[in-house]
Amino acid sequence: MEIYEVAETLLKLKPDLRAETVAREIAEAAIQTPENILLAPVGAFNRSGSRDVTAITDENRDSDLQMPYTKVRMTREGISDMLPPGMIFQPTISRSERSTEVVLEDIDDYETGISQARTFFSPFDIEFGRQRMALEMHEHHSVVNPFAYYHDTLFDYLWPDLDLQLSPEQKEAILELTIHAHLIVGNMQACPVYFEKVLGQKVSFDTSQQKSEHSVGMDFLQPLGKGTLGVDWILHGKYNNPDHINIRVGPVADSGLYDFRSHEPYGKQYRTLTFLCDLLLPAEISWDMLLIAEKGFFTINKTRETGVLGYSTIL
Structure with a gap:
Protein backbone atom coordinates (compact mmCIF):
# COMPACT_ATOMS: atom_id res chain seq x y z
CA MET A 1 0.00 0.00 0.00
CA ASN A 145 2.39 -9.64 22.31
CA PRO A 146 2.26 -12.31 25.05
CA PHE A 147 5.94 -13.13 24.51
CA ALA A 148 7.23 -9.56 24.88
CA TYR A 149 8.14 -9.83 28.60
CA TYR A 150 8.63 -6.09 28.85
CA HIS A 151 8.05 -6.23 32.60
CA ASP A 152 11.42 -8.03 32.97
CA THR A 153 13.16 -5.24 31.07
CA LEU A 154 11.40 -2.58 33.16
CA PHE A 155 12.23 -4.40 36.39
CA ASP A 156 15.93 -4.68 35.49
CA TYR A 157 15.93 -0.98 34.60
CA LEU A 158 14.34 0.13 37.88
CA TRP A 159 16.21 -2.34 40.12
CA PRO A 160 19.50 -3.14 38.32
CA ASP A 161 21.44 -4.17 41.46
CA LEU A 162 18.70 -6.06 43.30
CA ASP A 163 20.30 -9.39 44.22
CA LEU A 164 17.19 -11.37 45.16
CA GLN A 165 15.77 -14.67 43.98
CA LEU A 166 12.33 -13.54 42.84
CA SER A 167 9.58 -15.34 40.98
CA PRO A 168 7.77 -13.59 38.07
CA GLU A 169 4.81 -12.95 40.39
CA GLN A 170 7.08 -11.29 42.96
CA LYS A 171 8.66 -9.10 40.28
CA GLU A 172 5.23 -7.90 39.17
CA ALA A 173 4.28 -7.17 42.79
CA ILE A 174 7.48 -5.16 43.31
CA LEU A 175 6.81 -3.21 40.09
CA GLU A 176 3.37 -2.32 41.42
CA LEU A 177 4.93 -1.45 44.75
CA THR A 178 7.47 0.83 43.06
CA ILE A 179 4.70 2.90 41.49
CA HIS A 180 2.86 3.40 44.81
CA ALA A 181 5.88 3.45 47.14
CA HIS A 182 5.56 7.18 47.87
CA LEU A 183 2.04 6.52 49.24
CA ILE A 184 2.97 3.41 51.24
CA VAL A 185 6.17 4.34 53.07
CA GLY A 186 5.41 4.67 56.77
CA ASN A 187 1.75 3.65 56.36
CA MET A 188 1.44 0.78 58.84
CA GLN A 189 -1.97 -0.22 57.46
CA ALA A 190 -0.85 -0.42 53.82
CA CYS A 191 2.58 -2.00 54.35
CA PRO A 192 1.31 -5.47 55.42
CA VAL A 193 -0.88 -5.63 52.30
CA TYR A 194 2.11 -5.23 49.98
CA PHE A 195 4.27 -7.47 52.16
CA GLU A 196 1.68 -10.21 51.57
CA LYS A 197 1.63 -9.57 47.81
CA VAL A 198 5.40 -9.92 47.51
CA LEU A 199 6.00 -12.72 50.03
CA GLY A 200 2.88 -14.72 49.21
CA GLN A 201 2.22 -15.26 52.93
CA LYS A 202 -0.11 -13.73 55.49
CA VAL A 203 1.65 -10.80 57.20
CA SER A 204 0.63 -8.65 60.17
CA PHE A 205 2.39 -5.97 62.22
CA ASP A 206 2.38 -6.03 66.05
CA THR A 207 3.68 -3.24 68.24
CA SER A 208 6.05 -4.77 70.75
CA GLN A 209 5.57 -4.54 74.52
CA GLN A 210 8.79 -3.66 76.33
CA LYS A 211 9.62 -3.24 80.00
CA SER A 212 11.22 -0.11 81.35
CA GLU A 213 14.35 -0.90 83.39
CA HIS A 214 15.32 2.72 84.06
CA SER A 215 15.59 4.06 87.60
CA VAL A 216 15.44 7.59 88.86
CA GLY A 217 18.80 7.31 90.63
CA MET A 218 17.75 9.65 93.46
CA ASP A 219 17.52 9.06 97.19
CA PHE A 220 14.35 11.09 97.55
CA LEU A 221 11.28 11.76 95.44
CA GLN A 222 9.75 15.09 94.66
CA PRO A 223 6.15 15.68 95.69
CA LEU A 224 3.64 14.95 92.98
CA GLY A 225 2.92 18.64 92.39
CA LYS A 226 6.60 19.47 91.93
CA GLY A 227 7.76 16.42 90.01
CA THR A 228 8.71 16.56 86.32
CA LEU A 229 7.93 13.60 84.10
CA GLY A 230 11.11 12.25 82.60
CA VAL A 231 13.28 13.85 85.30
CA ASP A 232 11.77 13.02 88.69
CA TRP A 233 9.23 10.48 87.46
CA ILE A 234 9.44 7.92 84.69
CA LEU A 235 7.03 5.37 83.30
CA HIS A 236 7.53 1.79 84.41
CA GLY A 237 6.21 -1.62 83.55
CA LYS A 238 5.14 -2.44 79.99
CA TYR A 239 4.51 0.24 77.42
CA ASN A 240 4.09 0.50 73.67
CA ASN A 241 7.32 1.23 71.85
CA PRO A 242 6.37 2.89 68.53
CA ASP A 243 9.93 2.47 67.23
CA HIS A 244 9.82 -1.34 67.17
CA ILE A 245 7.43 -3.76 65.50
CA ASN A 246 7.09 -7.50 65.28
CA ILE A 247 6.35 -8.77 61.79
CA ARG A 248 4.27 -11.92 62.03
CA VAL A 249 4.57 -14.13 58.95
CA GLY A 250 2.47 -17.21 58.48
CA PRO A 251 1.30 -19.77 59.03
CA VAL A 252 4.00 -21.06 56.69
CA ALA A 253 4.09 -24.62 55.41
CA ASP A 254 7.03 -26.81 56.42
CA SER A 255 8.39 -26.70 52.88
CA GLY A 256 8.64 -22.89 53.04
CA LEU A 257 10.24 -22.46 56.47
CA TYR A 258 13.76 -22.86 55.09
CA ASP A 259 13.27 -19.82 52.84
CA PHE A 260 12.68 -17.62 55.92
CA ARG A 261 15.95 -18.62 57.60
CA SER A 262 17.13 -15.54 59.52
CA HIS A 263 20.77 -16.57 59.96
CA GLU A 264 23.64 -17.20 57.56
CA PRO A 265 23.05 -18.27 54.88
CA TYR A 266 19.88 -16.19 54.85
CA GLY A 267 16.77 -17.62 53.21
CA LYS A 268 15.59 -16.01 49.98
CA GLN A 269 12.25 -14.98 51.52
CA TYR A 270 13.99 -13.45 54.55
CA ARG A 271 16.23 -11.41 52.24
CA THR A 272 13.13 -10.24 50.38
CA LEU A 273 11.52 -9.30 53.70
CA THR A 274 14.62 -7.30 54.64
CA PHE A 275 14.45 -5.47 51.30
CA LEU A 276 10.78 -4.57 51.87
CA CYS A 277 11.50 -3.31 55.40
CA ASP A 278 14.38 -1.14 54.20
CA LEU A 279 12.18 0.24 51.41
CA LEU A 280 8.87 0.86 53.21
CA LEU A 281 9.49 1.19 56.96
CA PRO A 282 10.74 4.47 58.46
CA ALA A 283 14.46 4.50 59.26
CA GLU A 284 13.91 4.90 63.02
CA ILE A 285 11.85 1.71 63.30
CA SER A 286 13.47 -1.60 64.24
CA TRP A 287 11.78 -4.91 63.57
CA ASP A 288 11.83 -8.62 64.31
CA MET A 289 10.31 -11.46 62.34
CA LEU A 290 7.97 -13.88 64.11
CA LEU A 291 7.61 -16.91 61.87
CA ILE A 292 4.51 -19.00 62.50
CA ALA A 293 4.73 -22.59 61.34
CA GLU A 294 1.71 -24.34 59.96
CA LYS A 295 0.21 -26.77 62.46
CA GLY A 296 0.39 -30.45 61.59
CA PHE A 297 -2.61 -32.76 61.68
CA PHE A 298 -3.45 -36.37 61.05
CA THR A 299 -6.47 -38.18 59.73
CA ILE A 300 -7.44 -41.75 60.57
CA ASN A 301 -9.37 -43.83 58.10
CA LYS A 302 -12.31 -45.14 60.11
CA THR A 303 -13.06 -47.89 57.59
CA ARG A 304 -10.28 -50.01 59.12
CA GLU A 305 -10.07 -51.22 62.69
CA THR A 306 -6.37 -50.45 62.87
CA GLY A 307 -4.59 -47.58 61.13
CA VAL A 308 -1.67 -48.13 58.80
CA LEU A 309 0.84 -45.25 58.68
CA GLY A 310 1.10 -43.89 55.16
CA TYR A 311 -2.03 -45.69 54.04
CA SER A 312 -4.94 -45.03 56.38
CA THR A 313 -3.13 -42.58 58.65
CA ILE A 314 -1.73 -39.40 57.11
CA LEU A 315 0.53 -37.02 59.01
Whole structure:
Protein backbone atom coordinates (compact mmCIF):
# COMPACT_ATOMS: atom_id res chain seq x y z
CA MET A 1 0.00 0.00 0.00
CA GLU A 2 1.28 3.44 -0.92
CA ILE A 3 1.27 6.40 1.43
CA TYR A 4 -1.49 8.21 -0.45
CA GLU A 5 -3.70 5.14 -0.07
CA VAL A 6 -3.04 5.15 3.68
CA ALA A 7 -4.00 8.82 3.83
CA GLU A 8 -7.24 8.24 1.88
CA THR A 9 -8.19 5.31 4.10
CA LEU A 10 -7.45 7.30 7.23
CA LEU A 11 -9.72 10.16 6.21
CA LYS A 12 -12.60 7.72 5.67
CA LEU A 13 -12.40 6.33 9.21
CA LYS A 14 -14.77 7.76 11.81
CA PRO A 15 -12.40 7.39 14.79
CA ASP A 16 -9.84 10.15 15.15
CA LEU A 17 -6.63 8.14 15.37
CA ARG A 18 -3.64 9.65 17.12
CA ALA A 19 -0.61 10.47 15.02
CA GLU A 20 1.53 8.02 17.02
CA THR A 21 -0.92 5.21 16.22
CA VAL A 22 -0.88 6.04 12.52
CA ALA A 23 2.93 6.12 12.48
CA ARG A 24 3.09 2.75 14.26
CA GLU A 25 0.71 1.17 11.74
CA ILE A 26 2.83 2.49 8.86
CA ALA A 27 5.98 1.05 10.44
CA GLU A 28 4.43 -2.33 11.28
CA ALA A 29 3.03 -2.64 7.74
CA ALA A 30 6.60 -2.20 6.42
CA ILE A 31 5.52 0.79 4.33
CA GLN A 32 8.25 2.89 5.90
CA THR A 33 10.93 2.32 8.54
CA PRO A 34 10.40 4.01 11.94
CA GLU A 35 13.56 6.10 11.43
CA ASN A 36 12.07 7.65 8.29
CA ILE A 37 8.68 8.58 9.77
CA LEU A 38 8.46 12.17 10.99
CA LEU A 39 5.68 13.55 13.18
CA ALA A 40 5.39 17.21 12.26
CA PRO A 41 3.16 19.58 14.29
CA VAL A 42 1.50 22.31 12.24
CA GLY A 43 0.57 24.59 15.13
CA ALA A 44 -2.38 25.21 17.39
CA PHE A 45 -4.31 27.64 15.20
CA ASN A 46 -6.18 24.94 13.24
CA ARG A 47 -6.44 22.45 16.07
CA SER A 48 -9.95 23.18 17.30
CA GLY A 49 -12.49 20.84 15.70
CA SER A 50 -9.89 19.21 13.47
CA ARG A 51 -8.60 15.66 13.31
CA ASP A 52 -5.27 14.87 14.91
CA VAL A 53 -3.73 13.85 11.58
CA THR A 54 -4.34 16.23 8.68
CA ALA A 55 -2.08 14.76 6.00
CA ILE A 56 0.40 11.97 5.28
CA THR A 57 2.90 12.64 2.52
CA ASP A 58 6.05 11.17 1.01
CA GLU A 59 8.84 13.74 0.82
CA ASN A 60 12.50 13.76 -0.14
CA ARG A 61 15.39 15.25 1.75
CA ASP A 62 17.78 17.66 0.10
CA SER A 63 20.30 14.96 -0.76
CA ASP A 64 19.47 12.55 -3.57
CA LEU A 65 21.47 9.83 -1.82
CA GLN A 66 19.04 9.58 1.10
CA MET A 67 15.81 7.63 1.14
CA PRO A 68 12.47 9.47 1.01
CA TYR A 69 10.69 9.89 4.31
CA THR A 70 7.06 9.95 5.36
CA LYS A 71 5.74 13.05 7.10
CA VAL A 72 2.68 12.76 9.31
CA ARG A 73 1.26 16.24 9.83
CA MET A 74 -0.67 16.64 13.07
CA THR A 75 -2.63 19.57 14.47
CA ARG A 76 -0.69 19.97 17.69
CA GLU A 77 1.47 22.63 19.21
CA GLY A 78 5.16 22.51 18.47
CA ILE A 79 7.79 23.90 20.80
CA SER A 80 7.66 27.29 19.08
CA ASP A 81 3.87 27.42 19.60
CA MET A 82 4.25 26.79 23.33
CA LEU A 83 6.66 29.67 23.85
CA PRO A 84 5.31 33.09 24.88
CA PRO A 85 5.04 35.35 21.80
CA GLY A 86 7.21 37.96 23.49
CA MET A 87 10.19 35.62 23.39
CA ILE A 88 10.04 35.50 19.59
CA PHE A 89 9.01 39.04 18.64
CA GLN A 90 8.81 42.37 20.45
CA PRO A 91 7.75 45.71 18.86
CA THR A 92 10.59 48.18 18.63
CA ILE A 93 8.51 51.27 19.51
CA SER A 94 5.59 52.05 21.80
CA ARG A 95 1.97 51.65 20.66
CA SER A 96 1.29 55.44 20.63
CA GLU A 97 4.01 56.05 18.03
CA ARG A 98 3.01 53.28 15.63
CA SER A 99 1.93 54.31 12.14
CA THR A 100 0.36 52.14 9.45
CA GLU A 101 3.70 51.57 7.78
CA VAL A 102 5.33 50.56 11.07
CA VAL A 103 2.47 48.17 11.88
CA LEU A 104 2.83 46.47 8.49
CA GLU A 105 6.58 46.17 9.03
CA ASP A 106 5.98 44.67 12.47
CA ILE A 107 3.59 42.13 10.96
CA ASP A 108 6.21 41.09 8.42
CA ASP A 109 8.87 40.90 11.13
CA TYR A 110 6.53 38.86 13.35
CA GLU A 111 5.74 36.35 10.60
CA THR A 112 9.44 36.10 9.75
CA GLY A 113 10.30 35.51 13.41
CA ILE A 114 7.62 32.83 13.77
CA SER A 115 8.88 31.08 10.64
CA GLN A 116 12.47 31.20 11.83
CA ALA A 117 11.49 29.93 15.29
CA ARG A 118 9.53 27.05 13.79
CA THR A 119 12.51 26.16 11.58
CA PHE A 120 14.90 26.37 14.53
CA PHE A 121 12.79 24.13 16.79
CA SER A 122 11.68 21.67 14.09
CA PRO A 123 14.53 19.17 14.80
CA PHE A 124 13.43 19.06 18.44
CA ASP A 125 9.79 18.56 17.42
CA ILE A 126 10.83 15.68 15.16
CA GLU A 127 12.92 14.05 17.89
CA PHE A 128 10.09 14.32 20.42
CA GLY A 129 7.81 12.76 17.81
CA ARG A 130 10.19 9.83 17.41
CA GLN A 131 10.23 9.29 21.15
CA ARG A 132 6.42 9.33 21.29
CA MET A 133 6.26 6.85 18.41
CA ALA A 134 8.75 4.56 20.16
CA LEU A 135 6.60 4.66 23.31
CA GLU A 136 3.51 3.87 21.27
CA MET A 137 5.17 0.82 19.70
CA HIS A 138 6.49 -0.34 23.07
CA GLU A 139 3.09 -0.03 24.76
CA HIS A 140 1.30 -1.71 21.85
CA HIS A 141 3.68 -4.67 21.81
CA SER A 142 3.49 -5.08 25.58
CA VAL A 143 -0.31 -5.38 25.35
CA VAL A 144 -0.80 -7.54 22.25
CA ASN A 145 2.39 -9.64 22.31
CA PRO A 146 2.26 -12.31 25.05
CA PHE A 147 5.94 -13.13 24.51
CA ALA A 148 7.23 -9.56 24.88
CA TYR A 149 8.14 -9.83 28.60
CA TYR A 150 8.63 -6.09 28.85
CA HIS A 151 8.05 -6.23 32.60
CA ASP A 152 11.42 -8.03 32.97
CA THR A 153 13.16 -5.24 31.07
CA LEU A 154 11.40 -2.58 33.16
CA PHE A 155 12.23 -4.40 36.39
CA ASP A 156 15.93 -4.68 35.49
CA TYR A 157 15.93 -0.98 34.60
CA LEU A 158 14.34 0.13 37.88
CA TRP A 159 16.21 -2.34 40.12
CA PRO A 160 19.50 -3.14 38.32
CA ASP A 161 21.44 -4.17 41.46
CA LEU A 162 18.70 -6.06 43.30
CA ASP A 163 20.30 -9.39 44.22
CA LEU A 164 17.19 -11.37 45.16
CA GLN A 165 15.77 -14.67 43.98
CA LEU A 166 12.33 -13.54 42.84
CA SER A 167 9.58 -15.34 40.98
CA PRO A 168 7.77 -13.59 38.07
CA GLU A 169 4.81 -12.95 40.39
CA GLN A 170 7.08 -11.29 42.96
CA LYS A 171 8.66 -9.10 40.28
CA GLU A 172 5.23 -7.90 39.17
CA ALA A 173 4.28 -7.17 42.79
CA ILE A 174 7.48 -5.16 43.31
CA LEU A 175 6.81 -3.21 40.09
CA GLU A 176 3.37 -2.32 41.42
CA LEU A 177 4.93 -1.45 44.75
CA THR A 178 7.47 0.83 43.06
CA ILE A 179 4.70 2.90 41.49
CA HIS A 180 2.86 3.40 44.81
CA ALA A 181 5.88 3.45 47.14
CA HIS A 182 5.56 7.18 47.87
CA LEU A 183 2.04 6.52 49.24
CA ILE A 184 2.97 3.41 51.24
CA VAL A 185 6.17 4.34 53.07
CA GLY A 186 5.41 4.67 56.77
CA ASN A 187 1.75 3.65 56.36
CA MET A 188 1.44 0.78 58.84
CA GLN A 189 -1.97 -0.22 57.46
CA ALA A 190 -0.85 -0.42 53.82
CA CYS A 191 2.58 -2.00 54.35
CA PRO A 192 1.31 -5.47 55.42
CA VAL A 193 -0.88 -5.63 52.30
CA TYR A 194 2.11 -5.23 49.98
CA PHE A 195 4.27 -7.47 52.16
CA GLU A 196 1.68 -10.21 51.57
CA LYS A 197 1.63 -9.57 47.81
CA VAL A 198 5.40 -9.92 47.51
CA LEU A 199 6.00 -12.72 50.03
CA GLY A 200 2.88 -14.72 49.21
CA GLN A 201 2.22 -15.26 52.93
CA LYS A 202 -0.11 -13.73 55.49
CA VAL A 203 1.65 -10.80 57.20
CA SER A 204 0.63 -8.65 60.17
CA PHE A 205 2.39 -5.97 62.22
CA ASP A 206 2.38 -6.03 66.05
CA THR A 207 3.68 -3.24 68.24
CA SER A 208 6.05 -4.77 70.75
CA GLN A 209 5.57 -4.54 74.52
CA GLN A 210 8.79 -3.66 76.33
CA LYS A 211 9.62 -3.24 80.00
CA SER A 212 11.22 -0.11 81.35
CA GLU A 213 14.35 -0.90 83.39
CA HIS A 214 15.32 2.72 84.06
CA SER A 215 15.59 4.06 87.60
CA VAL A 216 15.44 7.59 88.86
CA GLY A 217 18.80 7.31 90.63
CA MET A 218 17.75 9.65 93.46
CA ASP A 219 17.52 9.06 97.19
CA PHE A 220 14.35 11.09 97.55
CA LEU A 221 11.28 11.76 95.44
CA GLN A 222 9.75 15.09 94.66
CA PRO A 223 6.15 15.68 95.69
CA LEU A 224 3.64 14.95 92.98
CA GLY A 225 2.92 18.64 92.39
CA LYS A 226 6.60 19.47 91.93
CA GLY A 227 7.76 16.42 90.01
CA THR A 228 8.71 16.56 86.32
CA LEU A 229 7.93 13.60 84.10
CA GLY A 230 11.11 12.25 82.60
CA VAL A 231 13.28 13.85 85.30
CA ASP A 232 11.77 13.02 88.69
CA TRP A 233 9.23 10.48 87.46
CA ILE A 234 9.44 7.92 84.69
CA LEU A 235 7.03 5.37 83.30
CA HIS A 236 7.53 1.79 84.41
CA GLY A 237 6.21 -1.62 83.55
CA LYS A 238 5.14 -2.44 79.99
CA TYR A 239 4.51 0.24 77.42
CA ASN A 240 4.09 0.50 73.67
CA ASN A 241 7.32 1.23 71.85
CA PRO A 242 6.37 2.89 68.53
CA ASP A 243 9.93 2.47 67.23
CA HIS A 244 9.82 -1.34 67.17
CA ILE A 245 7.43 -3.76 65.50
CA ASN A 246 7.09 -7.50 65.28
CA ILE A 247 6.35 -8.77 61.79
CA ARG A 248 4.27 -11.92 62.03
CA VAL A 249 4.57 -14.13 58.95
CA GLY A 250 2.47 -17.21 58.48
CA PRO A 251 1.30 -19.77 59.03
CA VAL A 252 4.00 -21.06 56.69
CA ALA A 253 4.09 -24.62 55.41
CA ASP A 254 7.03 -26.81 56.42
CA SER A 255 8.39 -26.70 52.88
CA GLY A 256 8.64 -22.89 53.04
CA LEU A 257 10.24 -22.46 56.47
CA TYR A 258 13.76 -22.86 55.09
CA ASP A 259 13.27 -19.82 52.84
CA PHE A 260 12.68 -17.62 55.92
CA ARG A 261 15.95 -18.62 57.60
CA SER A 262 17.13 -15.54 59.52
CA HIS A 263 20.77 -16.57 59.96
CA GLU A 264 23.64 -17.20 57.56
CA PRO A 265 23.05 -18.27 54.88
CA TYR A 266 19.88 -16.19 54.85
CA GLY A 267 16.77 -17.62 53.21
CA LYS A 268 15.59 -16.01 49.98
CA GLN A 269 12.25 -14.98 51.52
CA TYR A 270 13.99 -13.45 54.55
CA ARG A 271 16.23 -11.41 52.24
CA THR A 272 13.13 -10.24 50.38
CA LEU A 273 11.52 -9.30 53.70
CA THR A 274 14.62 -7.30 54.64
CA PHE A 275 14.45 -5.47 51.30
CA LEU A 276 10.78 -4.57 51.87
CA CYS A 277 11.50 -3.31 55.40
CA ASP A 278 14.38 -1.14 54.20
CA LEU A 279 12.18 0.24 51.41
CA LEU A 280 8.87 0.86 53.21
CA LEU A 281 9.49 1.19 56.96
CA PRO A 282 10.74 4.47 58.46
CA ALA A 283 14.46 4.50 59.26
CA GLU A 284 13.91 4.90 63.02
CA ILE A 285 11.85 1.71 63.30
CA SER A 286 13.47 -1.60 64.24
CA TRP A 287 11.78 -4.91 63.57
CA ASP A 288 11.83 -8.62 64.31
CA MET A 289 10.31 -11.46 62.34
CA LEU A 290 7.97 -13.88 64.11
CA LEU A 291 7.61 -16.91 61.87
CA ILE A 292 4.51 -19.00 62.50
CA ALA A 293 4.73 -22.59 61.34
CA GLU A 294 1.71 -24.34 59.96
CA LYS A 295 0.21 -26.77 62.46
CA GLY A 296 0.39 -30.45 61.59
CA PHE A 297 -2.61 -32.76 61.68
CA PHE A 298 -3.45 -36.37 61.05
CA THR A 299 -6.47 -38.18 59.73
CA ILE A 300 -7.44 -41.75 60.57
CA ASN A 301 -9.37 -43.83 58.10
CA LYS A 302 -12.31 -45.14 60.11
CA THR A 303 -13.06 -47.89 57.59
CA ARG A 304 -10.28 -50.01 59.12
CA GLU A 305 -10.07 -51.22 62.69
CA THR A 306 -6.37 -50.45 62.87
CA GLY A 307 -4.59 -47.58 61.13
CA VAL A 308 -1.67 -48.13 58.80
CA LEU A 309 0.84 -45.25 58.68
CA GLY A 310 1.10 -43.89 55.16
CA TYR A 311 -2.03 -45.69 54.04
CA SER A 312 -4.94 -45.03 56.38
CA THR A 313 -3.13 -42.58 58.65
CA ILE A 314 -1.73 -39.40 57.11
CA LEU A 315 0.53 -37.02 59.01
